[in-house]
Amino acid sequence: MRLSTTSYLVLGMVALRGPSTPYELKRATSRSVGYFWNFPHTQLYSEPERLAASGLLAVDLEDSGRRRKTYSLTPDGRAALREWLAAPTPEHFEMRDVAELKLFFNEAGSPDDDVPKLAQEQIRQHEERIAVYEEMVSRYGSEDWARPRMITLELGLEMEHAALRFWTALAAGTIDDLRREREERDVR
Amino acid sequence: MRLSTTSYLVLGMVALRGPSTPYELKRATSRSVGYFWNFPHTQLYSEPERLAASGLLAVDLEDSGRRRKTYSLTPDGRAALREWLAAPTPEHFEMRDVAELKLFFNEAGSPDDDVPKLAQEQIRQHEERIAVYEEMVSRYGSEDWARPRMITLELGLEMEHAALRFWTALAAGTIDDLRREREERDVR
DNA sequence: CCTCGTACCGTACGAAACGTATGGTGCGAT
DNA sequence: ATCGCACCATACGTTTCGTACGGTACGAGG
Numbered sequence: 001m002r003l004s005t006t007s008y009l010v011l012g013m014v015a016l017r018g019p020s021t022p023y024e025l026k027r028a029t030s031r032s033v034g035y036f037w038n039f040p041h042t043q044l045y046s047e048p049e050r051l052a053a054s055g056l057l058a059v060d061l062e063d064s065g066r067r068r069k070t071y072s073l074t075p076d077g078r079a080a081l082r083e084w085l086a087a088p089t090p091e092h093f094e095m096r097d098v099a100e101l102k103l104f105f106n107e108a109g110s111p112d113d114d115v116p117k118l119a120q121e122q123i124r125q126h127e128e129r130i131a132v133y134e135e136m137v138s139r140y141g142s143e144d145w146a147r148p149r150m151i152t153l154e155l156g157l158e159m160e161h162a163a164l165r166f167w168t169a170l171a172a173g174t175i176d177d178l179r180r181e182r183e184e185r186d187v188r
Numbered sequence: 189m190r191l192s193t194t195s196y197l198v199l200g201m202v203a204l205r206g207p208s209t210p211y212e213l214k215r216a217t218s219r220s221v222g223y224f225w226n227f228p229h230t231q232l233y234s235e236p237e238r239l240a241a242s243g244l245l246a247v248d249l250e251d252s253g254r255r256r257k258t259y260s261l262t263p264d265g266r267a268a269l270r271e272w273l274a275a276p277t278p279e280h281f282e283m284r285d286v287a288e289l290k291l292f293f294n295e296a297g298s299p300d301d302d303v304p305k306l307a308q309e310q311i312r313q314h315e316e317r318i319a320v321y322e323e324m325v326s327r328y329g330s331e332d333w334a335r336p337r338m339i340t341l342e343l344g345l346e347m348e349h350a351a352l353r354f355w356t357a358l359a360a361g362t363i364d365d366l367r368r369e370r371e372e373r374d375v376r
Numbered sequence: 377c378c379t380c381g382t383a384c385c386g387t388a389c390g391a392a393a394c395g396t397a398t399g400g401t402g403c404g405a406t
Numbered sequence: 407a408t409c410g411c412a413c414c415a416t417a418c419g420t421t422t423c424g425t426a427c428g429g430t431a432c433g434a435g436g
Contacts, residue, residue: 004422005284005286012289012292012293015293016293022385026385032292033293036283036284036289037284037285037286038284039422040422040423040424041424042387042388042422043423066429067385067430069386081293085294089287094226094283094284094285095223095224095282095283096224096282096283097224097282100224101193101197101200101224101225102272102273102277104200104221104224105203105221105269106273190391194393209414210414211415228393228394228395230394230396230417231393233415234416254400254401254402254414255400255401255414256414256415257415
């Protein structure tokens with residue numbers, strides 16, 4: 001069976017807390033590790049079931065009252081967790097930011113200038129951020145950050161300035177690139 | 189029809205570039221706006237189709253050679269984009285970071301200390317990062333960052349210290365909380 | 377007691393996203 | 407002229423998402 005990151009999150013959480021019910025896992029993750037790996041709470045009901053089916057968790061059913069399942073780690077589960085922890089980690093992380101998206105399209109404008117500008121306030125905030133980024137870049141030095149597809153901000157100490165350079169460069173450059181590309185096409 | 193963020197990304201991109209084929213969109217997004225909103229390239233084939241079905245894009249089929257569809261913005265599409273840009277933006281962004289997850293479970297250890305520690309080098313990097321975060325926090329001040337469920341790091345100028353405080357606090361505190369919770373239960 | 381309200385807890389299910397795998401197309405090099 | 411490779415498009419099975427609903431305990435107020 002194929003294990004996703006969410007699977008390991010469950011495994012890790014059960015290892016951490018000992019035998020747990022889905023609801024307990026939900027409470028324990030929501031304000032901690034959930035920040036690094038977000039998912040709907042329904043996964044905490046379905047995922048342990050999958051893991052139990054593969055023998056990585058053991059189930060214990062409540063005999064009375066509320067239907068409730070308590071999951072605990074099996075030796076196999078512990079081994080899987082251990083293996084995952086030991087395995088090399090991808091050097092990128094993913095992010096999805098609606099606000100930055102909007103700013104992107106706003107800055108870019110549309111061919112006939114018909115896309116509405118965002119509120120002044122939002123733009124001001126954006127500019128402040130850019131300024132902060134630039135200051136940070138100058139503090140941490142600069143480097144090439146380009147990466148193929150998929151998320152891809154550098155991790156570790158590199159993270160800060162890679163991310164910041166990225167944002168800065170994006171706001172400063174890429175939009176011009178797109179404009180240029182468009183004008184070239186329009187000439188033909 | 190329900191529009192997702194990806195829908196608006198397509199709309200915005202077509203507004204930006206003018207009439208485009210999916211492949212052109214793919215190239216244009218992959219190294220720019222795709223960083224803020226990642227998705228598989230197949231979406232750039234299916235999503236415009238959906239949008240065309242709702243009349244937000246117009247399709248133009250190539251008559252010869254390679255089967256190719258060129259999409260362009262309709263007035264309705266432009267209106268939808270405009271509406272989205274004008275609408276209030278959620279103040280959070282999402283992230284998914286496997287490395288931070290691993291560090292979390294590593295630091296936490298397991299009840300019987302049977303989960304393997306990560307390599308020294310990874311831990312060193314983590315500690316360096318924490319140090320940087322703490323320095324930044326002290327530069328930008330501090331504030332409460334707690335948030336309900338769902339990703340939720342503050343956006344804007346707040347972003348840096350909220351995110352940094354979060355990481356710092358997480359590494360320093362939450363794990364102890366979980367340990368404590370576990371021990372309490374074990375006593376009973 | 378006993379009901380009613382409310383916070384707590386669990387799951388079903390349709391819709392969307394994902395990602396791999398595959399197959400066609402054109403163009404330049406040999 | 408054909409071969410090879412980069413370019414481009416889509417099908418389709420799997421996973422994830424998130425909403426919406428339904429049951430369960432427990433305490434407050436009658």
